[in-house]
Amino acid sequence: MFSPANSEAKPLVSLSNVGVRRNGRWLVRGVDFSVSRGEIVTLIGPNGSGKSTTVKTAIGVLRPDEGRVERAAKLTVGYVPQKLAIDWTLPLTVRRLMTLTGPLSDNDMAAALDAVGLSHMLGAEVQHLSGGEFQRALMARAIARKPDLLVLDEPVQGVDFSGEIAIYDLIKSIRNTTGCGILLISHDLHVVMAATDTVICLNGHVCCRGTPQAVSRSAEYVRLFGSRAAQALAVYSHHHDHTHLPDGRVLHSDGSVTEHCHPDDGHHRSHDGHGHSDDHSEHDHAGVGHDQRGDHHAEDHVHDHKQPAGERHV
């Protein structure tokens, strides 16, 4: 069992002021974060905010156009991409899926499938797996080669709400048993799990970062989802009140355009039941910290915490 005390101080991967530019446009810029052994870091943000670009840069699939990416020597990465090119017309068993990218011993395959709860499905056709089972099979494939860093791009796609909780539990258990670092992407701003040590919100740059734990401890949340769900899942929603234009300028909600984020065009909105207010200390208590480096100011975004779509406050 992994113990954080055993974790190495040096991060597995660290990004400093990373920017990626394509066709004259910055896809992401000024991105700073690191992932250490035993740590779970989750990137959230709207469509096109640069999450996939950022993880691809972190693992070396893309080269940054500015800034620096440092990876630990001999780092092994298990990567579950957002999209997988599978020919669904051809039969493909779970066993074959596990070995598509290289040979794997029977023992390692069995251990990985056991870890994700799919040992009984070695001979099953991938086409027949449920959304949750398919995601687990992809995770088994990624952990079978015992990576130092596991990177999961939207691990809960096609999975229902209770399945999401199970997958987040599984991710946490993989971290606890192997001690690997985990870098996750959640496309959905609403759902972030409590196992996450750090949430990083991207919108072309790092908007804010912090822990989702405080939300999962709120009485309303525990009443709504039960204590088990509260241990496994936190809910975090983030409303962007400005848009980054292709040329790097910023379009604000009042229609004005500035070179950089505006220092006072946003506010912390209170939310029914969660008691958030404009008081910074309270917001900090909720574990969410704004990124105050560079030109991005603490007041540039509106936050609240709420239940996922389809759920309702009680």
Ligand SMILES: Nc1ncnc2c1ncn2[C@@H]1O[C@H](COP(=O)(O)OP(=O)(O)OP(=O)(O)O)[C@@H](O)[C@H]1O
């Ligand atoms: N090679 C490329 N050339 C030009 N633009 C690109 C390239 N790759 C990505 N983009 C653009 O960069 C932006 C960020 O894309 P990215 O896939 O990183 O976002 P994302 O946050 O992962 O989005 P989603 O939630 O939809 O998966 C998008 O506007 C995308 O169209």
